Amino acid sequence: MKASSASALEFSLLGLLRHQAQSGYDLRRTFATTPMRHFSDSPGSIYPALRRMKARRWLNASGANGNARKRQEFAVTSAGKRALVQWLRQSVTREDVIWRLDQIMLRFAFLDGNVDRSVTHRFLDQFELELAAYLRELREHDKAFGPELRSSTGYLAFKSGIESYQTHLLWARQTRKQFQEAIP
Amino acid sequence: MKASSASALEFSLLGLLRHQAQSGYDLRRTFATTPMRHFSDSPGSIYPALRRMKARRWLNASGANGNARKRQEFAVTSAGKRALVQWLRQSVTREDVIWRLDQIMLRFAFLDGNVDRSVTHRFLDQFELELAAYLRELREHDKAFGPELRSSTGYLAFKSGIESYQTHLLWARQTRKQFQEAIP
DNA sequence: GTGCACATGTAATGTGTTACATGATTAT
């Protein structure tokens, strides 16, 4: 059974709707005005996404009986909730860390209230592990190819990447500790 | 005159080719094995991109006379170089910081050898400014909506975002200083 | 009853992904 596939946008909508049923316009406003604004708030992406998910029976629409162009609210169905949970429970892979770090953080943000704390623990463990491994890899590369370049902007950008991953690693460690203390 | 538009992938290919003429396969290997691996190394994206750029006269192909399926090397034309430089010289906007941080760093990486140091200076100045401004915005949001949430994974993910931007800001400051010292 | 914000829709376009196919070159 392959992981239920859908775009990051769809899962972010699902996550927001799980928390509170609302309209496409409300969701757009959230994307436009909160720290989730790195998602696009364009109607051309959100409304089609909502329709796709409705067709998939992940969402129910209420209001606007027959009448399009009228405010309608979307709520997550049990199938939608299952899809969300399945997405959240996926393990954190090296590929996630390299190619989809933003999705990783999105998933973490939605863990609360959708899965129990053991999943959050596992998430942080795996995340920390993969981050540390990838950081080692980057530092190897630094040792091997860095010395001759120093101070080129290419090298400096690379260093920024390392710092960025290092910051995420520290965050993961600290957050994991915090969760351990919360449940003794 | 609108900024010459092309995908990030195309500019990354352009940047690599400026440095050294090479084949699509070589470029794929770079994407597959170096810290640039967060770009896709799939042939289905790279070869079409190369063809597009060749059609646009940004690249010249050598080798494989008439014969497809044979190794051919791509070199950047003067028009290609102009397009690259124009892309690199764009100013760093708030939108870049919010939606395209990765592209910002890619641009920085390619500054060397393509523009003079004054552009790099300006880049770092603007980047630092926009980062600082956006960070202030995020911290406002933290003060306004944070307190009641504490310790939810959503809030913790938000905090990770702040830390990440903070790291980039420190990098920008340090790097700018370094460039100032280099040229007294 | 006119204007403006609210709320949704859609068509054109470009591009990335996946998965597969196939020719060329080298080593055995």
Add this chain to the structure above:
DNA sequence: ATAATCATGTAACACATTACATGTGCAC
């Protein structure tokens, strides 16, 4: 000669972006 690797190609598909279009409801 055959297998493996090098090197390129392409078709199907899904999605996001942009730009435009259109209806709804309230305020003045």
